Amino acid sequence: MTAMTMGIGAMEPEDVEGLLPWHATGTLNARDARRVEDALSRDPQLARQYALIQDEIAETIHVNESLGAPSAQAMQKLFAAIEAEPRRAPRRSSNPIARMAEFLLGLSPRTLAYSAAVGALALLLQAGVIGAIMMQHVPGYQAASYQGAGGNGVRALVRFQPDTRLADITQFLETYGGSIIAGPKAGMFRIQLGDKAMSKDDSEALVRKLRDDKIVGFAELSQ
Amino acid sequence: MPANSDESLIARIAQGDRLAMKVLYGRHHVRVYRFALRLTRDESVAEDLISEVFLDVWRQAGRFEGRSAVSTWLLAITRFKALSVLRRRKDAELDDETAAAIEDTSDDPEVVLAKQDTGQVLRQCIAALSPEHREVIDLVYYHEKSVEEVAAITRIPENTVKTRMFYARKKLAEFLKRAGVERGWP
Numbered sequence: 001m002t003a004m005t006m007g008i009g010a011m012e013p014e015d016v017e018g019l020l021p022w023h024a025t026g027t028l029n030a031r032d033a034r035r036v037e038d039a040l041s042r043d044p045q046l047a048r049q050y051a052l053i054q055d056e057i058a059e060t061i062h063v064n065e066s067l068g069a070p071s072a073q074a075m076q077k078l079f080a081a082i083e084a085e086p087r088r089a090p091r092r093s094s095n096p097i098a099r100m101a102e103f104l105l106g107l108s109p110r111t112l113a114y115s116a117a118v119g120a121l122a123l124l125l126q127a128g129v130i131g132a133i134m135m136q137h138v139p140g141y142q143a144a145s146y147q148g149a150g151g152n153g154v155r156a157l158v159r160f161q162p163d164t165r166l167a168d169i170t171q172f173l174e175t176y177g178g179s180i181i182a183g184p185k186a187g188m189f190r191i192q193l194g195d196k197a198m199s200k201d202d203s204e205a206l207v208r209k210l211r212d213d214k215i216v217g218f219a220e221l222s223q
Numbered sequence: 224m225p226a227n228s229d230e231s232l233i234a235r236i237a238q239g240d241r242l243a244m245k246v247l248y249g250r251h252h253v254r255v256y257r258f259a260l261r262l263t264r265d266e267s268v269a270e271d272l273i274s275e276v277f278l279d280v281w282r283q284a285g286r287f288e289g290r291s292a293v294s295t296w297l298l299a300i301t302r303f304k305a306l307s308v309l310r311r312r313k314d315a316e317l318d319d320e321t322a323a324a325i326e327d328t329s330d331d332p333e334v335v336l337a338k339q340d341t342g343q344v345l346r347q348c349i350a351a352l353s354p355e356h357r358e359v360i361d362l363v364y365y366h367e368k369s370v371e372e373v374a375a376i377t378r379i380p381e382n383t384v385k386t387r388m389f390y391a392r393k394k395l396a397e398f399l400k401r402a403g404v405e406r407g408w409p
Contacts, residue, residue: 018385019370021392027369049408056395059345060364070256070270075248078274082244082281162240 017046024053152197155181156207157188159218168215176210190222229293237285248277251294254366255301261361262305262354272308276300291375298366299376302358341404348398356391363388 016039022028023036040047160169173179176193183189193206203221210219225231229250235243252273259276260269279300287296349360362368362376373388374381393409400406 018389021363021388022370025363025367027363027367027372052406052408053392055342055345056349056360056392057364059342060349060360062342063346063349064257064261064361064365067257067260069253070273074252074256074270074273077271078248078277079241079245081274081278082241085281087239163242 017049020046020050020053021056024050024057153177153192153194154198154203154206155190155192155222156210157218157220157222158191158210158216159188161215161217164215172213172215176206188218230289233280233284233287233289233293236281237287244277244281247280247293251297252277254294255297258298258361258366259301259305261357262302263308268305268308272301272304275304279304291372294366295368295372295375298362298368302376344399344402344404345395348395348402351398352391352394355387356394359384359387360391360395 016036019028019032019036023033028036040050173191177195178191178193180189181192198206207219207221210216227246229247232243232247232250236247255276256269256273259272260266263269263272276297280297287293291299349357352360358377359373362373368376370381370384373384377384379387396406396408
């Protein structure tokens with residue numbers, strides 16, 4: 001059966017026939033697409049109408065494409081309006097998974113890759129430390145004391161600006177004799193700066209200096 | 224969620240990321256403009272509308288819940304704003320020119336006639352459809368929207384979408400027949 005089903009007093013599209021336009025644009029779900037495919041293979045008139053629809057699609061695209069594009073003024077106007085908008089504090093989602101997604105999306109691809117590398121390194125370090133502790137707890141041998149891997153340097157929690165690149169982070173770490181010892185967690189890296197203990201005043205002065213760095217969004221002394 | 228997906232861009236825009244806004248604009252502004260232009264038939268109004276639509280996106284990105292595709296959301300905003308403009312225009316200055324733009328111009332296909340190729344006649348007939356029929360044809364054929372998405376954009380039930388599309392095609396066939404193109408349907 002093709003064309004249309006005659007309803008009571010009105011002409012209504014037959015179910016499969018009504019789906020043909022969407023089948024032609026590939027926007028049907030799998031079940032409906034199969035139904036249409038089956039009907040097309042059985043009904044030559046339906047197949048002929050399907051060919052007409054493809055002509056209609058081609059000419060509709062032609063009509064729309066011939067409309068051209070807006071001028072650059074539209075974009076200038078938009079971004080002038082955006083600039084005039086009040087700066088807003090980043091919205092924080094209440095969903096922890098969404099928050100993590102927001103953070104990851106804010107990272108540049110390089111930063112993201114770097115974070116993954118740092119994470120892998122942290123896992124290796126952790127494995128090493130656990131292994132060392134296990135060795136020290138072998139029966140018959142008791143370590144006199146255990147020093148954390150971090151040494152005596154100043155530790156800080158640092159969040160980099162979202163568009164920070166790997167090269168900038170590398171340069172930052174070299175400048176301050178720093179190394180990442182943990183993170184990112186909630187967007188923060190725990191960083192050790194140097195390997196010598198510093199007075200509280202000197203430590204705070206160093207962190208203030210970090211805050212002035214253009215790639216740093218947040219810096220605070222850490223344990 | 225891929226980092227360059229529309230949804231990711233919206234998440235970044237919600238954080239005030241202007242670069243993400245530029246990328247999203249670059250990706251969608253032409254289609255938004257064409258949809259607005261097809262609805263309003265006025266280039267300057269359509270240009271104003273795209274600024275308004277994307278400014279809404281900038282302001283409302285944090286509320287985007289991802290229940291529809293970003294492109295569907297954009298077209299829904301565009302439609303809402305275009306219809307508001309048309310309503311204001313209709314109230315304020317419904318002159319002959321405007322009325323001609325809104326009303327069905329179904330006489331046009333007869334003028335086209337057989338001198339032109341079928342494709343050209345078909346384009347004339349598509350352009351001559353009523354705004355309601357033109358809209359559903361554009362959304363399905365050009366913007367490649369599913370039944371559900373067209374329903375979301377036009378705020379009508381899905382069955383009405385199918386029926387409207389069917390009658391749009393039927394009207395198209397009538398116009399073609401009057402222009403001398405017999406397609407054997409309906």
